[in-house]
Amino acid sequence: MAQTLIEQFNLRSRLRFNIDAGQIWLDENRMLLLHAKAVGHMRRELFDALGEHGARGVLIRMGFGAGQQDAELARSLIGEGDPFDVFNIGPELHAFEGMVRPTITKKEIDWEKGIFFGEVLLANTWEAESHIQHFGIGDDPVCWTIVGYASGYTSQFFKRFIVFREVSCVGRGDHACKLLAKPAEAWDPDDGYLDYFRQHRGDYPMRRLEDELTALRGGARGPVSTEGEIVGSSPEFRAAFDLIRKAANSPISVLLLGETGVGKEMFARWMHDNSDRADAPFVAINCGAIPHDLIESELFGVEKGAFTGAQHSRPGRFERADGGTLFLDEVGDLPLAAQVKLLRVLQTGEVERLGGHQIRKVSVRVIAATNVDLPRAIAEGRFRADLYYRLSTYPVTIPPLRERPGDIPQLAKALIAKYETRYGKQLGGLTDRALRALLAHAWHGNVRELENLVERGVLLAPEGGQIEIEHLFADPPADTDSGAQVDVSGVVGNAEESNRNRLCEQVLDKDSFNLEAHERRLIELAVRRANGNLTHAAKALGISRRQLSYRLKRRA
Numbered sequence: 001m002a003q004t005l006i007e008q009f010n011l012r013s014r015l016r017f018n019i020d021a022g023q024i025w026l027d028e029n030r031m032l033l034l035h036a037k038a039v040g041h042m043r044r045e046l047f048d049a050l051g052e053h054g055a056r057g058v059l060i061r062m063g064f065g066a067g068q069q070d071a072e073l074a075r076s077l078i079g080e081g082d083p084f085d086v087f088n089i090g091p092e093l094h095a096f097e098g099m100v101r102p103t104i105t106k107k108e109i110d111w112e113k114g115i116f117f118g119e120v121l122l123a124n125t126w127e128a129e130s131h132i133q134h135f136g137i138g139d140d141p142v143c144w145t146i147v148g149y150a151s152g153y154t155s156q157f158f159k160r161f162i163v164f165r166e167v168s169c170v171g172r173g174d175h176a177c178k179l180l181a182k183p184a185e186a187w188d189p190d191d192g193y194l195d196y197f198r199q200h201r202g203d204y205p206m207r208r209l210e211d212e213l214t215a216l217r218g219g220a221r222g223p224v225s226t227e228g229e230i231v232g233s234s235p236e237f238r239a240a241f242d243l244i245r246k247a248a249n250s251p252i253s254v255l256l257l258g259e260t261g262v263g264k265e266m267f268a269r270w271m272h273d274n275s276d277r278a279d280a281p282f283v284a285i286n287c288g289a290i291p292h293d294l295i296e297s298e299l300f301g302v303e304k305g306a307f308t309g310a311q312h313s314r315p316g317r318f319e320r321a322d323g324g325t326l327f328l329d330e331v332g333d334l335p336l337a338a339q340v341k342l343l344r345v346l347q348t349g350e351v352e353r354l355g356g357h358q359i360r361k362v363s364v365r366v367i368a369a370t371n372v373d374l375p376r377a378i379a380e381g382r383f384r385a386d387l388y389y390r391l392s393t394y395p396v397t398i399p400p401l402r403e404r405p406g407d408i409p410q411l412a413k414a415l416i417a418k419y420e421t422r423y424g425k426q427l428g429g430l431t432d433r434a435l436r437a438l439l440a441h442a443w444h445g446n447v448r449e450l451e452n453l454v455e456r457g458v459l460l461a462p463e464g465g466q467i468e469i470e471h472l473f474a475d476p477p478a479d480t481d482s483g484a485q486v487d488v489s490g491v492v493g494n495a496e497e498s499n500r501n502r503l504c505e506q507v508l509d510k511d512s513f514n515l516e517a518h519e520r521r522l523i524e525l526a527v528r529r530a531n532g533n534l535t536h537a538a539k540a541l542g543i544s545r546r547q548l549s550y551r552l553k554r555r556a
């Protein structure tokens, strides 16, 4: 019996049912086993709610996204077979997922340029069946998700915008469903069909498609950068952000509390940018990173000759921030002597450089931040209580990332966009598996740690591809989906078990199969590999030495 592509590329092994966890996975993507009837009802409601034009667009784009996901799976197999076979995995997967049985009947492919012209016949499309049930035979083709899938799959595979269009359909009374495929530019850009593929702003590939559609119409679109944008919509994050927003345009001293990398400096900058001081300088100093004997001259300035090494007079950060904002990061690390001077400046608004006598009036809004427990530092005599009360008029705690996992997908998306711009790449976002790994991570380094992982992911993911778990983590976490599985033939077991089942299926498919001959062959092989050591051979066969001796005797 000829092997199907599904068998040849072992695709069944990539479909994993983790019933204990209530999940089905196809490679890196979470899948759903839905009732066609229920989806048909939803489809009908889409037409009722959005009208024909709106519903078609949604269905096409939904199919497009699914096709792209499957193309990623296929692309990961390139190198394992003939490119056309690998491309053909798309139609096979579409059949595997129960949507339709497609057959490519004509094709003209330029692999170098990524051009595909073709014709595909569809049999058993679920969509035409469902459409006829709900609406009867109509005047237009109806297999919108299928058209979207084929377009998404092929566009992702060829890295070119290839558009499929249904030219005959059983849903409008034709006796077969047939799709034509051409590169987008070969279709009439003005008849509105390409608009179905357009989306309101959003994920790749729509972003890329929008570029291509705009280019087809002779327009241009500038790069989008999300650099510097504060992201977060969890209630915990919004509560902190609300406090910041209310305080931004006031002179009040704000104390930002939170672990390393939660975004304290980012909040401080945001407050500055959204205050009436925005046109004046924002000056930041990390009090923990400057040697104790230099911190005072850094903060308050120094006059020439004030101490050995002070060869020039220079202003401190307070003077440089005049009119603007001074961000005192790690304020808990400030030495006690500097704390006294800082308090005086905060109370009087006057700075005196080290070794100088001139009093300088400054108008500085101070925002301090710390990740140490200041009340405890006070109790231990490391921090002055009076300074603490001065700084903490308006404390804002930024929650750690692990307490607001709901922000992770949005943050990851913004950070991916940031690094795509930086590295001049366009990617298809995170795979579902990669996102799950991010959600499960402990995040001791908070958003900074997330940012580092995302940067690594953007760098390592292939152009146009998706960021996989291995691109993010140098040492990927153990896969949480490798528990109990059910392979497609319904046998419960783990991954090893389903491999075994597959092997058995392949063996049974051979016309000349003979159980005893196979057992004999396996025993011979194991004994030979173990150089005649029966204990080792028995271990390799998963039986006891006594059982092996018995079988050998039986054969003799």
Ligand SMILES: Nc1ncnc2c1ncn2[C@@H]1O[C@H](COP(=O)(O)OP(=O)(O)OP(=O)(O)O)[C@@H](O)[C@H]1O
Pocket (backbone or CB within 6 Å): 229, 230, 231, 232, 258, 259, 260, 261, 262, 263, 264, 265, 266, 267, 329, 371, 411, 414, 447, 448, 451
């Ligand atoms: N809500 C957010 N949205 C987008 N980016 C964020 C957000 N929070 C933090 N970041 C990014 O995470 C990184 C770390 O943030 P930031 O330096 O502000 O943290 P921090 O709390 O001041 O860290 P530390 O205490 O170590 O100084 C920065 O690159 C920042 O842009």
